[in-house]
Amino acid sequence: EDQVTQSPEALRLQEGESSSLNCSYTVSGLRGLFWYRQDPGKGPEFLFTLYSAGEEKEKERLKATLTKKESFLHITAPKPEDSATYLCAVTIRRSSGSARQLTFGSGTQLTVLP
Amino acid sequence: NAGVMQNPRHLVRRRGQEARLRCSPMKGHSHVYWYRQLPEEGLKFMVYLQKENIIDESGMPKERFSAEFPKEGPSILRIQQVVRGDSAAYFCASSGLAGGQETQYFGPGTRLLVL
Numbered sequence A: 001e002d003q004v005t006q007s008p009e010a011l012r013l014q015e016g017e018s019s020s021l022n023c024s025y026t027v028s029g030l031r032g033l034f035w036y037r038q039d040p041g042k043g044p045e046f047l048f049t050l051y052s053a054g055e056e057k058e059k060e061r062l063k064a065t066l067t068k069k070e071s072f073l074h075i076t077a078p079k080p081e082d083s084a085t086y087l088c089a090v091t092i093r094r095s096s097g098s099a100r101q102l103t104f105g106s107g108t109q110l111t112v113l114p
Numbered sequence B: 001n002a003g004v005m006q007n008p009r010h011l012v013r014r015r016g017q018e019a020r021l022r023c024s025p026m027k028g029h030s031h032v033y034w035y036r037q038l039p040e041e042g043l044k045f046m047v048y049l050q051k052e053n054i055i056d057e058s059g060m061p062k063e064r065f066s067a068e069f070p071k072e073g074p075s076i077l078r079i080q081q082v083v084r085g086d087s088a089a090y091f092c093a094s095s096g097l098a099g100g101q102e103t104q105y106f107g108p109g110t111r112l113l114v115l
Helices: none
Strands: A003-007 A010-014 A019-026 A030-038 A045-050 A056-059 A062-066 A070-075 A084-092 A099-104 A108-113 B005-007 B010-013 B019-024 B031-037 B043-050 B053-056 B065-068 B075-079 B088-095 B110-114
Touching: A003 A084, A010 A019, A019 A030, A019 A084, A030 A070, A045 A056, A045 A062, A045 A070, A070 A084, A099 B031, A099 B043, A099 B053, B005 B088, B010 B019, B019 B088, B019 B110, B031 B075, B043 B065, B043 B075, B075 B088
Parallel strands: A010 A108, B010 B110
Antiparallel strands: A003 A019, A019 A070, A030 A045, A030 A084, A056 A062, A062 A070, A084 A099, A084 A108, B005 B019, B019 B075, B031 B043, B031 B088, B043 B053, B065 B075, B088 B110
């Protein structure tokens, strides 16, 4: 069964304290891995797409990396405004053709304290 | 530069009523997806549509739920005879093809409360 697991479930950091969020996946064939940010009461906001092992993407204090089994979202010197739930999702290649829907993990709730 | 639009943002229904949720994709996007986020649970895929076609409805409950994306107008997710368990946030996403790789952009969601 295709599965996406995120850890930790929750993470509290002091402002400036760098850390990483993990997304491990067990799928029949990875088409793409996506990171989103979701604020309370809002829809997910797109951050990154990664397609192949070894790929890296960066945006401000965030950097996403991908291996054959997992992805990391590195947060460097976070600020309180980085507090949100970070969601990882995959699209999967199937023998019948690629499935375009996203399969989500349960998210990591990040709190950055001033 | 309008993103994905959903309305209403909040919807209250009594058990047995119908709920209609609307989604207008981003300009130029022809693919629409609906997801449901139950309280304390993750986002789950429901249905994938292109104009006038349902491509994949494998995540949608077999009864009471239906979706459409007509040639003109928004995509509609319809829930008939709502029950308390339908209370959730319903998100629509849209995508277009950019270099053969597509990203889904989400709307703000419709929060359905069934009394």
